[in-house]
Amino acid sequence: MKPQKILILGYGTLGASFAGLYHQRYDIRGLRRSPLPDQPCPLVITPIQSEALRAQLEWADVVLFCPSSGRGNLDLYRETYLDNMHFLIETVRTHNLSLSSIILIGSTGVYPRALEKCWQEDDAIPEESERQKILLQTEGALVSSGLPYAILRCGGLYGEERGHFYRYIREGQVLRSEMSNQWLLLLHFDDLCGLIDRVIQKKVTGETFNAVDDSQLRRSELAEWIAHRWRLPIVEDGLPPASPERRISNQKLKAVLDYRFLYPSPLSYLDKGHPLFPLPSKSN
Template sequence: MSTTVSILGCGWLGTALGKSLLRKGWNVKGSTSSTKSCNDLEMTGISTFYVKVKPKGVEVDYNSFFSTDVLIVSIPPTRTDCVEESYPQKVNQIAQKAEEIGISKVLFISSSSVYESQNKEVREGDEGSPEKQSGRALIKAEKVLTHNPKFKTTVIRFGGLIGYDRNPVKFLIYKSEVAGETPVNLIHRDDCVGIITQIIEKDIWGETFNASSPEHPVKREFYSKAAKISELPAPVFSNTKENYKIVNSDKLINALDYKFKYQSPMDYLKEVEEWAYRI
């Protein structure tokens, strides 16, 4: 019997994940909260549902979306003034829905933004008090799910997502005074999909994992090369010191026996450069 997976939030990562799982023969349900996105998602072959999560409830066209072996929650915090309160409330609504339907396994997509930048390597358990509201909101949301005894939750804290049409240099284009010696914490979408798939296949629940490429080049090296390949202006780098963190993914690597396709974000840039050269 094939596995049924429901992906709550089929955006840039969720849609790619759903398509990959379909190719493996799994039953895949995906959700979106806009009519246009519904039409686009249906074209992929993913069973498409309208689901909108609010702080006080969940709007869903068919409850069968939640009839699943695994619920993947892939809805990041939005940029609002009260995200630290509203986002955990939304995730609590999802938890209540999971309880109501009887879902036993939940996979929550979180972020390495839950860690403070304290100029050191960070591992699971080093959360502290993040600088951004979104990071603090994610910590609260994680606890809503992991503290619920009605189902088992595994949390994945991804670094910054790169790959395909997501050109990393566009985040810093035309910026000046970028601290060039700050290490980056990035992960390619292919590795995100591979990690999520292996967690489900190996039935690893009740865990929290960091997921970032094991190597961490500095911004000056990475973004200068990204700009050159893309023929875009490079950021203006400075020798200014800024607080940083280096996200350690050893726990994930050991638990899954996982080998990153992109050990370093620089590997992705080499691939892009080779592709551009062949054209």
């Protein structure tokens, strides 16, 4: 049987992780605007909103939609998510293209930050900010397009080179003012790749999933664990503000996709040692 053809729109860290892990299972192409040497799959260098997209979509079975706006302003945010999604849907429709699925790598940022609640996928979501509204509109455009889709609302992605918590190790200290009681919502890049693979293999469509790990950690707990493990001082620079008791359920993900996390928590990942941030040796 021929391998399925996966087109990654917005090939970056996630695209490279997915291609690295699954280039033998799938025929993979990445699409981005700037060249990136030494990748495990061919790259097409073009913006999503270009004439060239049509030929790539004609080739593909599954589209992974994962461009990122980095730290861009609101206009760039809208263009990256909503405008690109509209362009994708329009191209598929206009040329009557047949895809088995469009997988949107969404964000837990669709849920309000201020409300104290454990959010499930089917909850009605009040709009709180412009960025959140753009994320919701992007999902809405895909859901109402009539095209087959799956949405993974991801927590903060981390891996070898990415993760907010590496800053503590880089700076050699943890600030008490940053050790809030906020619940962390995290997911390792390799687990996200595993979840995408599971969605494709199980041919899951028409579903939205919260994609966060099992860690149930507060920001203060992770900071304290890292301080202890890397022997970093905790600098008493004032108390952090209180955070709302906001959580995101991953029950649906585990039940429907029957997925077991490679890294249920960042502690299980960090505890095995890190190539960029080695643990201090016992004799030091």
